[in-house]
Amino acid sequence: MRPVHVVGVGLHPYQRLSDTPYTRLGVHAVRAALADAGLQWRQVQTAYTGTATTGMGLSRLMFRHLGATGIPMTQVENASASGSTAFRQACVEVGAGLADVAIAVGVDKPLHFLLPQKAAGVRELVRVAPATHFALLASRYQHDHGVTPEQLAAVAVKNSCNGALNPNAQRRKARTLAEVLAPPQISGTLTRLQCCPVGEGAAAAIVASDDAIARLGLDRSRAVTVLSSASRSETVYDGENFDAALTRETTAQALSDAGITAADLDVVELHDAFTVEELLYVEAMGLAEPGRAVFALEAGEFDIGGRVAVSASGGLLSMGHPIGPTGVGQIAEITTQLRGEAGPRQHPGARTGLAHMVGVGAVCLVHVLRLT
Known part of the structure; x- marks a missing residue:
């Protein structure tokens, strides 16, 4: 695996559930990360979106506001570790040489908290919150x-x-x-x-290879390995x-x-x-x-x-x-x-x-x- 570096990060402030569309939350974070890295959306080659409580197929509705570039996009659900897993997948793709620039986005609105036990046919006699x-x-x-x-x-x-x-x-x-x-x-x-608040928000992190940093003229001094x-x-x-x-x-x-x-x-x-x-x-x-x-x-x-x-x-x-x-x-x-x-x-x-x-x-x- 070749070296992978974080070159841009961005957030939409975390907040209580509101009427703000998730698309606005996510696009805000992505644009902040692009500006932080000094990149254009068309230069991002692959995207992973970590989400757990909003709904399926949300990546396309969000990324279309940035431009229809044909970018491969994958939605990742891994409970509380959904965003962490999206970031890992972006790193793996760049590290493996499949892409030079990848983005991991996390976005959610607390709408659906569904556990798989019922679909698995498991009857829960006791549920511990x-x-x-x-x-x-x-x-x-x-x-x-x-x-x-x-x-x-x-x-x-x-x-x-x-x-x-x-x-x-x-x-x-x-x-x-x-x-x-x-x-x-x-x-x-x-x-x-002593218990965390569960609200809504978005975060984005862009990772890149050494080749991309050099080719795109990114600021190497701010790249975190x-x-x-x-x-x-x-x-x-x-x-x-x-x-x-x-x-x-x-x-x-x-x-x-x-x-x-x-x-x-x-x-x-x-x-x-x-x-x-x-x-x-x-x-x-x-x-x-x-x-x-x-x-x-x-x-x-x-x-x-x-x-x-x-x-x-x-x-x-x-x-x-x-x-x-x-x-x-x-x-x-x-x-x-x-x-x-x-x-x-x-x-x-x-x-x-x-x-x-x-x-x-x-x-x-x-x-x-x-x-x-």
Whole structure:
């Protein structure tokens, strides 16, 4: 596989469900990415669209507003990891030499949340909502490690402060610990502000080969290299939380393929749909010892300006989780951080970043990026 570089990123701000057509959301993000890269739509050779809750065949209706160029387009659904998977497919196509310039777009409106059990003929006697699933994991984590509800809620406090600095975030207000702990409780000890908002939005990332950068006269100094892209699904785990176990396996593969360790990471965007997830995943990634993530958090190690900035965008908790765009939006945030263009939320000296998403099923995608 030849080297692949992110040359342009763009977003439509994440927001609550509105009357805005998804086409407008997506085209806004694509045009922003094209402008960021210094490219024209006709120079993009292939497109992947990550979406999960809007509907089939949406790519053509969206891309026609940019011009009918005959571009091959593929729609990708992989639950919360849809955008991450679209980005991986764009990278694979450029890396394999099938295209020189590819775009990954994530776009969604929260209209249809359909699970496959009924179509599979599976009768569910008990359905556990995601909030309840992670509330149970939070209870287990608190019991095993002596963690208090206040320590768990501190994740949302940190990420709300980051989100307040992000003009593309759905939640743009810094919250105190008292505000995060305030009712209503959604499930167990998880309050509303410890659960991510699911709204709408769009994100786009353009990747290119070295040949394309030279031929099209793109700014090489702003090109961020994709060091690795790992994708796995769950196996059978002996009593261990499958999301954390799958994250550990996929992250280990991505770091190994990139030739680095967790200690080399400067910025991390992860799947923090619920506060407990950040603690579980930073430990699974090797950024903290088991049960010690809360203490690293308290010490400011995961703050912007700390040892490694975790969810500098605000994460899913404050940036929001519109499903299809989320994984591509993480790539946009890391690219912006590695370029040193993140403004008030810039992590000093950021050079290497990791993007992580899990999706029901369960699947996990991890990408490692570096400004070279």
